[in-house]
Amino acid sequence: MLRHNPVLLEEVLESLQLKPGMNIVDCTLGDAGHSEKILTVTSPNGKLLGIDADPESLLRSKQFLYRFADRIFFERNNFENLTKIIKTNGFSPIDGILIDLGWSSPQFKERGRGFSFQNRDEPLDMRYDMRLKCVHLEDNPPLSFDSKPLYGKCTAAEHLNKRNETDLEKIFREYGEEKFSKEIARLIIEKREKFVLETVGDLVDIILEVYRKEFKIEDKNKIPWIGGLHPSTKIFQALRIAVNDELGVIERVLPQAIQLLARGGRLAVISFHSLEDRIIKHYFKSEQGKTVNVITKKPIVCSDEEHKANPRARSAKLRVVEKI
Ligand SMILES: C[S@@+](CC[C@H](N)C(=O)[O-])C[C@H]1O[C@@H](n2cnc3c(N)ncnc32)[C@H](O)[C@@H]1O
Incomplete structure:
Protein backbone atom coordinates (compact mmCIF):
# COMPACT_ATOMS: atom_id res chain seq x y z
CA MET A 1 0.00 0.00 0.00
CA LEU A 2 1.36 3.40 -0.99
CA ARG A 3 1.75 5.66 2.06
CA HIS A 4 2.15 9.43 1.83
CA ASN A 5 5.65 10.64 2.68
CA PRO A 6 5.33 13.56 5.13
CA VAL A 7 7.23 16.66 4.04
CA LEU A 8 9.51 18.76 6.26
CA LEU A 9 8.92 16.29 9.09
CA GLU A 10 11.86 17.22 11.32
CA GLU A 11 11.27 20.92 10.63
CA VAL A 12 7.63 20.64 11.70
CA LEU A 13 8.49 18.77 14.91
CA GLU A 14 11.11 21.38 15.78
CA SER A 15 8.87 24.35 14.87
CA LEU A 16 6.07 23.14 17.11
CA GLN A 17 8.57 22.83 20.01
CA LEU A 18 6.94 19.59 21.04
CA LYS A 19 7.22 18.27 24.58
CA PRO A 20 5.65 15.33 26.42
CA GLY A 21 2.08 16.06 27.48
CA MET A 22 1.28 18.64 24.80
CA ASN A 23 -2.10 18.83 23.05
CA ILE A 24 -1.76 19.18 19.30
CA VAL A 25 -4.30 19.60 16.48
CA ASP A 26 -3.44 18.13 13.07
CA ALA A 32 -0.77 10.51 9.57
CA GLY A 33 3.00 10.67 9.02
CA HIS A 34 3.26 13.95 10.93
CA SER A 35 0.75 12.85 13.57
CA GLU A 36 2.55 9.58 14.23
CA LYS A 37 5.76 11.46 15.08
CA ILE A 38 3.88 14.12 17.06
CA LEU A 39 2.24 11.42 19.20
CA THR A 40 5.60 9.75 19.75
CA VAL A 41 7.31 12.94 20.91
CA THR A 42 4.39 14.04 23.11
CA SER A 43 4.05 10.64 24.79
CA PRO A 44 3.13 9.36 27.29
CA ASN A 45 0.10 11.61 27.78
CA GLY A 46 0.05 14.24 25.00
CA LYS A 47 -3.21 14.26 23.03
CA LEU A 48 -3.93 14.77 19.36
CA LEU A 49 -7.06 15.91 17.56
CA GLY A 50 -6.80 14.75 13.95
CA ILE A 51 -9.05 16.20 11.25
CA ASP A 52 -9.54 15.28 7.60
CA ALA A 53 -12.35 15.99 5.17
CA ASP A 54 -11.68 12.77 3.26
CA PRO A 55 -13.33 9.72 4.87
CA GLU A 56 -10.70 7.40 3.39
CA SER A 57 -7.83 9.41 4.86
CA LEU A 58 -9.49 9.15 8.23
CA LEU A 59 -9.87 5.38 7.96
CA ARG A 60 -6.27 4.95 6.91
CA SER A 61 -4.90 7.20 9.64
CA LYS A 62 -6.87 5.22 12.23
CA GLN A 63 -4.95 2.15 11.08
CA PHE A 64 -1.59 3.92 11.07
CA LEU A 65 -2.20 5.35 14.55
CA TYR A 66 -3.87 2.34 16.20
CA ARG A 67 -1.24 2.07 18.91
CA PHE A 68 -1.97 5.63 20.11
CA ALA A 69 -5.77 5.16 20.03
CA ASP A 70 -6.35 6.24 23.65
CA ARG A 71 -4.71 9.63 23.01
CA ILE A 72 -6.46 10.62 19.78
CA PHE A 73 -9.70 12.31 18.79
CA PHE A 74 -10.66 11.79 15.12
CA GLU A 75 -12.92 14.13 13.21
CA ARG A 76 -14.08 13.90 9.59
CA ASN A 77 -14.70 17.52 8.80
CA ASN A 78 -13.43 20.50 6.86
CA PHE A 79 -10.82 22.35 8.91
CA GLU A 80 -12.60 25.59 8.12
CA ASN A 81 -14.96 24.52 10.95
CA LEU A 82 -12.07 24.41 13.41
CA THR A 83 -13.67 26.36 16.27
CA LYS A 84 -16.78 24.16 16.20
CA ILE A 85 -14.69 20.98 15.99
CA ILE A 86 -12.58 21.96 18.99
CA LYS A 87 -15.67 22.84 21.01
CA THR A 88 -17.51 19.62 20.16
CA ASN A 89 -14.51 17.53 21.17
CA GLY A 90 -13.76 19.60 24.29
CA PHE A 91 -10.11 19.72 23.23
CA SER A 92 -8.13 22.23 25.28
CA PRO A 93 -5.68 23.81 25.95
CA ILE A 94 -4.13 23.76 22.48
CA ASP A 95 -0.34 23.91 22.41
CA GLY A 96 0.16 23.51 18.68
CA ILE A 97 -1.68 23.32 15.38
CA LEU A 98 -0.43 21.86 12.09
CA ILE A 99 -1.95 22.49 8.67
CA ASP A 100 -0.26 20.56 5.84
CA LEU A 101 -2.22 21.76 2.84
CA GLY A 102 -3.07 19.95 -0.34
CA TRP A 103 -3.52 16.28 -1.01
CA SER A 104 -1.74 13.08 -0.14
CA SER A 105 0.03 10.90 -2.69
CA PRO A 106 -2.57 8.06 -2.51
CA GLN A 107 -5.36 10.60 -3.06
CA PHE A 108 -3.63 11.60 -6.28
CA LYS A 109 -2.60 8.21 -7.49
CA GLU A 110 -5.09 5.68 -6.21
CA ARG A 111 -8.46 7.03 -5.28
CA GLY A 112 -10.12 7.55 -8.62
CA ARG A 113 -11.13 11.19 -8.11
CA GLY A 114 -9.60 12.61 -11.23
CA PHE A 115 -6.87 14.59 -9.48
CA SER A 116 -4.12 13.43 -11.78
CA PHE A 117 -3.97 14.08 -15.50
CA GLN A 118 -2.19 10.73 -15.82
CA ASN A 119 -5.29 8.67 -14.97
CA ARG A 120 -7.28 9.24 -18.16
CA ASP A 121 -10.26 7.04 -17.37
CA GLU A 122 -11.07 8.53 -13.97
CA PRO A 123 -14.17 10.71 -13.56
CA LEU A 124 -13.59 14.46 -13.19
CA ASP A 125 -14.77 14.61 -9.58
CA MET A 126 -11.97 16.21 -7.47
CA ARG A 127 -13.93 16.44 -4.21
CA TYR A 128 -12.65 15.32 -0.79
CA ASP A 129 -15.67 13.12 -0.34
CA MET A 130 -16.99 11.43 -3.48
CA ARG A 131 -19.80 9.81 -1.51
CA LEU A 132 -21.66 13.11 -1.27
CA LYS A 133 -24.48 13.58 -3.71
CA CYS A 134 -23.38 15.92 -6.49
CA VAL A 135 -25.20 19.24 -6.53
CA HIS A 136 -26.02 20.33 -10.07
CA LEU A 137 -25.17 23.88 -11.03
CA GLU A 138 -27.71 26.21 -12.53
CA ASP A 139 -26.54 27.88 -15.71
CA ASN A 140 -23.81 30.42 -14.96
CA PRO A 141 -23.91 30.30 -11.16
CA PRO A 142 -22.01 33.10 -9.37
CA LEU A 143 -18.31 32.44 -8.91
CA SER A 144 -18.47 33.53 -5.29
CA PHE A 145 -19.04 30.52 -3.08
CA ASP A 146 -19.89 32.58 -0.02
CA SER A 147 -23.61 32.96 -0.59
CA LYS A 148 -24.06 29.39 -1.70
CA PRO A 149 -21.65 26.87 -0.25
CA LEU A 150 -21.39 24.66 -3.31
CA TYR A 151 -17.80 23.75 -2.80
CA GLY A 152 -17.18 20.12 -1.99
CA LYS A 153 -20.63 19.27 -3.29
CA CYS A 154 -20.22 19.98 -6.95
CA THR A 155 -17.78 17.99 -9.13
CA ALA A 156 -15.14 19.36 -11.49
CA ALA A 157 -17.14 17.96 -14.42
CA GLU A 158 -20.15 19.99 -13.30
CA HIS A 159 -18.07 23.19 -13.33
CA LEU A 160 -16.64 22.35 -16.76
CA ASN A 161 -19.98 21.50 -18.34
CA LYS A 162 -22.07 24.31 -16.85
CA ARG A 163 -19.96 27.42 -16.33
CA ASN A 164 -19.72 30.04 -19.03
CA GLU A 165 -16.53 30.88 -20.89
CA THR A 166 -15.70 33.94 -18.80
CA ASP A 167 -15.95 32.06 -15.52
CA LEU A 168 -13.92 29.12 -16.77
CA GLU A 169 -11.24 31.47 -18.02
CA LYS A 170 -11.24 33.25 -14.67
CA ILE A 171 -10.86 29.99 -12.75
CA PHE A 172 -7.95 28.89 -14.97
CA ARG A 173 -6.25 32.29 -14.83
CA GLU A 174 -6.71 33.11 -11.16
CA TYR A 175 -6.30 29.67 -9.63
CA GLY A 176 -3.92 28.16 -12.18
CA GLU A 177 -2.06 31.20 -13.54
CA GLU A 178 -2.49 29.40 -16.89
CA LYS A 179 -1.33 31.46 -19.85
CA PHE A 180 -3.75 29.86 -22.33
CA SER A 181 -6.78 30.22 -20.03
CA LYS A 182 -8.84 31.99 -22.67
CA GLU A 183 -8.07 29.50 -25.42
CA ILE A 184 -8.71 26.48 -23.20
CA ALA A 185 -12.02 27.91 -21.89
CA ARG A 186 -13.12 28.60 -25.45
CA LEU A 187 -12.30 25.11 -26.70
CA ILE A 188 -14.15 23.56 -23.72
CA ILE A 189 -17.28 25.50 -24.68
CA GLU A 190 -16.90 24.36 -28.29
CA LYS A 191 -16.36 20.70 -27.41
CA ARG A 192 -19.21 20.48 -24.95
CA GLU A 193 -21.63 21.28 -27.76
CA LYS A 194 -20.68 17.86 -29.07
CA PHE A 195 -20.20 15.82 -25.88
CA VAL A 196 -20.34 16.03 -22.09
CA LEU A 197 -16.92 16.20 -20.44
CA GLU A 198 -16.74 13.27 -18.05
CA THR A 199 -13.26 11.87 -17.73
CA VAL A 200 -9.75 13.14 -17.11
CA GLY A 201 -8.89 12.14 -20.69
CA ASP A 202 -11.68 14.37 -22.07
CA LEU A 203 -10.10 17.41 -20.42
CA VAL A 204 -6.45 16.50 -21.06
CA ASP A 205 -7.14 16.11 -24.79
CA ILE A 206 -8.64 19.62 -24.93
CA ILE A 207 -5.67 21.14 -23.10
CA LEU A 208 -3.19 19.32 -25.35
CA GLU A 209 -5.07 20.43 -28.46
CA VAL A 210 -4.71 24.07 -27.38
CA TYR A 211 -1.03 23.71 -26.50
CA ARG A 212 -0.20 21.93 -29.76
CA LYS A 213 -1.96 24.66 -31.72
CA GLU A 214 -0.22 27.48 -29.80
CA PHE A 215 3.18 25.86 -30.26
CA LYS A 216 2.44 24.79 -33.84
CA ILE A 217 3.07 21.13 -33.10
CA GLU A 218 1.55 18.85 -35.70
CA ASP A 219 2.46 15.52 -34.14
CA LYS A 220 -0.71 14.49 -32.27
CA ASN A 221 1.27 12.21 -29.97
CA LYS A 222 3.77 14.81 -28.82
CA ILE A 223 3.33 16.28 -25.33
CA PRO A 224 4.60 19.88 -25.20
CA TRP A 225 6.18 19.75 -21.72
CA ILE A 226 6.70 23.24 -20.28
CA GLY A 227 9.76 23.49 -18.02
CA GLY A 228 9.24 19.90 -16.87
CA LEU A 229 5.49 20.39 -16.32
CA HIS A 230 2.72 18.68 -18.25
CA PRO A 231 0.45 21.32 -19.89
CA SER A 232 -2.46 20.01 -17.79
CA THR A 233 -0.81 20.70 -14.43
CA LYS A 234 -2.10 24.25 -13.93
CA ILE A 235 -5.63 23.57 -15.16
CA PHE A 236 -5.97 20.60 -12.81
CA GLN A 237 -4.69 22.72 -9.91
CA ALA A 238 -7.19 25.47 -10.78
CA LEU A 239 -10.09 23.05 -10.87
CA ARG A 240 -9.19 21.48 -7.53
CA ILE A 241 -9.05 24.93 -5.98
CA ALA A 242 -12.44 25.90 -7.43
CA VAL A 243 -14.16 22.62 -6.55
CA ASN A 244 -13.01 22.70 -2.91
CA ASP A 245 -12.64 26.47 -2.41
CA GLU A 246 -9.11 25.69 -1.29
CA LEU A 247 -8.05 29.33 -0.91
CA GLY A 248 -11.21 30.35 0.93
CA VAL A 249 -10.78 27.63 3.56
CA ILE A 250 -7.24 28.84 4.29
CA GLU A 251 -8.48 32.39 4.76
CA ARG A 252 -11.16 31.15 7.14
CA VAL A 253 -9.05 28.75 9.21
CA LEU A 254 -6.04 30.96 10.02
CA PRO A 255 -7.82 33.44 12.34
CA GLN A 256 -9.59 30.58 14.11
CA ALA A 257 -6.35 28.66 14.62
CA ILE A 258 -4.60 31.66 16.16
CA GLN A 259 -7.58 32.47 18.34
CA LEU A 260 -7.75 28.88 19.63
CA LEU A 261 -4.06 28.52 20.53
CA ALA A 262 -2.94 28.85 24.14
CA ARG A 263 -0.45 31.63 24.82
CA GLY A 264 2.99 30.51 23.57
CA GLY A 265 1.33 27.88 21.35
CA ARG A 266 2.50 27.55 17.76
CA LEU A 267 0.78 27.31 14.39
CA ALA A 268 2.72 25.66 11.54
CA VAL A 269 1.38 25.80 7.99
CA ILE A 270 2.85 24.01 4.97
CA SER A 271 1.78 25.22 1.53
CA PHE A 272 2.62 23.98 -1.95
CA HIS A 273 2.03 26.86 -4.33
CA SER A 274 2.31 30.62 -4.38
CA LEU A 275 -1.45 31.29 -4.17
CA GLU A 276 -1.64 29.48 -0.83
CA ASP A 277 1.65 30.85 0.48
CA ARG A 278 0.66 34.44 -0.33
CA ILE A 279 -2.46 34.21 1.85
CA ILE A 280 -0.53 32.72 4.77
CA LYS A 281 2.36 35.17 4.51
CA HIS A 282 0.07 38.23 4.39
CA TYR A 283 -2.15 37.06 7.21
CA PHE A 284 0.78 36.29 9.50
CA LYS A 285 2.32 39.67 8.67
CA SER A 286 -0.93 41.48 9.46
CA GLU A 287 -1.09 39.78 12.89
CA GLN A 288 2.58 40.29 13.77
CA GLY A 289 2.88 41.96 17.18
CA LYS A 290 -0.90 41.93 17.70
CA THR A 291 -1.82 38.29 18.24
CA VAL A 292 1.37 36.48 17.17
CA ASN A 293 5.09 36.67 16.67
CA VAL A 294 6.18 35.42 13.29
CA ILE A 295 8.88 32.80 13.87
CA THR A 296 9.78 32.26 10.22
CA LYS A 297 10.75 35.57 8.61
CA LYS A 298 11.43 33.50 5.49
CA PRO A 299 9.61 30.20 4.88
CA ILE A 300 11.41 26.99 5.74
CA VAL A 301 12.04 24.84 2.65
CA CYS A 302 13.33 21.31 2.27
CA SER A 303 16.95 20.23 2.35
CA ASP A 304 18.70 18.93 -0.78
CA GLU A 305 18.55 15.50 0.78
CA GLU A 306 14.77 15.59 1.21
CA HIS A 307 14.37 17.05 -2.27
CA LYS A 308 16.18 14.05 -3.73
CA ALA A 309 14.24 11.52 -1.66
CA ASN A 310 10.80 13.14 -2.09
CA PRO A 311 10.34 15.35 -5.18
CA ARG A 312 6.95 16.54 -3.83
CA ALA A 313 8.83 18.39 -1.05
CA ARG A 314 10.43 20.65 -3.66
CA SER A 315 7.62 23.21 -3.58
CA ALA A 316 6.75 22.94 0.15
CA LYS A 317 7.01 26.09 2.28
CA LEU A 318 6.61 26.04 6.05
CA ARG A 319 5.59 29.20 7.94
CA VAL A 320 5.26 29.33 11.71
CA VAL A 321 3.82 31.81 14.23
CA GLU A 322 3.68 31.85 18.02
CA LYS A 323 0.64 33.12 19.92
CA ILE A 324 1.36 36.12 22.11
C1 LIG B 1 -0.86 16.76 2.25
S1 LIG B 1 -2.05 15.75 2.98
C2 LIG B 1 -1.51 15.63 4.63
C3 LIG B 1 -0.46 14.61 4.82
C4 LIG B 1 -0.13 14.33 6.28
N1 LIG B 1 0.48 15.45 6.94
C5 LIG B 1 0.74 13.09 6.42
O1 LIG B 1 1.77 13.17 7.09
O2 LIG B 1 0.38 12.05 5.85
C6 LIG B 1 -3.43 16.79 3.17
C7 LIG B 1 -4.65 16.12 3.77
O3 LIG B 1 -5.51 17.16 4.17
C8 LIG B 1 -6.83 16.89 3.77
N2 LIG B 1 -7.45 18.18 3.55
C9 LIG B 1 -7.18 19.09 2.58
N3 LIG B 1 -7.93 20.18 2.71
C10 LIG B 1 -8.72 19.96 3.81
C11 LIG B 1 -9.72 20.73 4.47
N4 LIG B 1 -10.08 21.94 4.02
N5 LIG B 1 -10.30 20.21 5.57
C12 LIG B 1 -9.93 18.99 6.04
N6 LIG B 1 -9.01 18.21 5.43
C13 LIG B 1 -8.41 18.70 4.34
C14 LIG B 1 -6.72 16.04 2.54
O4 LIG B 1 -7.86 15.22 2.43
C15 LIG B 1 -5.43 15.25 2.82
O5 LIG B 1 -5.72 14.02 3.41
Missing part, protein backbone atom coordinates in the same frame (compact mmCIF):
# COMPACT_ATOMS: atom_id res chain seq x y z
CA CYS A 27 -5.93 19.75 10.69
CA THR A 28 -4.84 17.59 7.74
CA LEU A 29 -4.27 14.04 8.96
CA GLY A 30 -3.70 12.49 5.50
CA ASP A 31 -1.70 9.31 6.08
